Amino acid sequence: MSAAPVRFASVDALRGLTVAAMLLVNTPGDWSHVYAPLLHAEWHGVTPTDLVFPFFLFIVGVSVSLGIVPRAEAGVARDVLVRALLWRAAKIVALGLALHLLAYLMLDRAHVRPWGVLQRIGVCFAIVGLVALYAKPRTQWALIGVILLGYWATGLLGYWATGRCSRRSATPPTRICPRGWIRPCSPRGFTSGMPRLRAARTRRGC
Template structure:
């Protein structure tokens, strides 16, 4: 039921974990009505942590785990060439462009009033790029030092740098340092809803780099240790330690997804480690794999699912059923006609999201059967 040699092949458990994350994203992002959503499927309003707050950092963590395998061939003796750096830059630039494309479509369709530059895919792109550069150029010990330094420096900046009109240590949406720097560098006209704060802003991407690096540390552990329950337990102990440290730090620097606070990095990493440990133990160690197939199907085409589902939702929002200003969008009409009447507002809203998820799963299962895996 276990192997005495380190794991070198593709981690099926990581594909399953990625599929769980993308499934959580679909459920959280596509309720039938935003007025009727179960609390666990909502982000914390500001400070705090809900299951939905784990989805985004889980993607970054997973990217870091995969990085430990994909970049393992490059060492101090076998240094990466300019071609390797170019490949990483190309991949990250394409990911960034896809995010801008989705934002641009929202702007052109009139869903949003401005063209937002940053977003989820853009943050993944930037965080992955800088983490990869660090991994390729620093020894493991120095990566740990860099990670700690970023989290401490971000904490110090958020608490000690004064914002005009608000002072130092103000962690409100309008008064925090991250938002202030983004307003200066990016400009409110390019920020989320032209507001004073962007939840995927430029400055708060710094601690997100550490989220990728924590995944890299986990992947490096898996790559170098035997496939046994002891390795799973190492992940569990790391997860519990990260959770405790994160919540302790949260006393002084609150756990906040939108600010991507240092305490949030540790809490999200803790839960990611525990979920990865569970998937690893069941799939790699105990060889219990059948349960993971539905998630694996989605995990192998996660970027495609993110982009394609985002495009479909935008089109459903702008398509109208009927005429006049009061005509509902096709998205709302489907919810109100097919789900809410028999399941109720709240359950109907959840079932709408589940139906959307099942629809995409069928599409991706067809891709899986044909061997179509779209990569960047």
């Protein structure tokens, strides 16, 4: 976001390793014989595959800390930083949309996926960058709490609204679903971006 940006070898190395891991888990073979660590956890638990997206968000937070905050502290006009921030975020979102559109047109996909990985990374980058520029640290941590509580409440209301349980996703028994099953929801939809914001902001503070 500057004429001569400073490159950090450690950040570039982590970015490269994360991209390599993404390629590995997205092309693990013929999908009929895949090592369990190269698949996402069905619901509970975690596999190495589940860590790829959080590492991307870690890099987003580090990029904000190393590329935006120091320039703001150096006296660069805030409106200049905001324009550059939003422009970069828009390019990330546009790239993600373009890739999904090409997949839909050329690979005979059933639908276009508007909330893909790149799109959510771009949105998180824009929001976290704006928060870093305009909010004080205490306010930022308060926002994290609000986001997590809001995400929890959204999921809870969704379970109540369905009025029934589904056996497609196993969970421990709860008062809502005493059999231990809940109605499945997409982990990649719009609301899934809420905890991603928390992840990016937490990494930004590291």
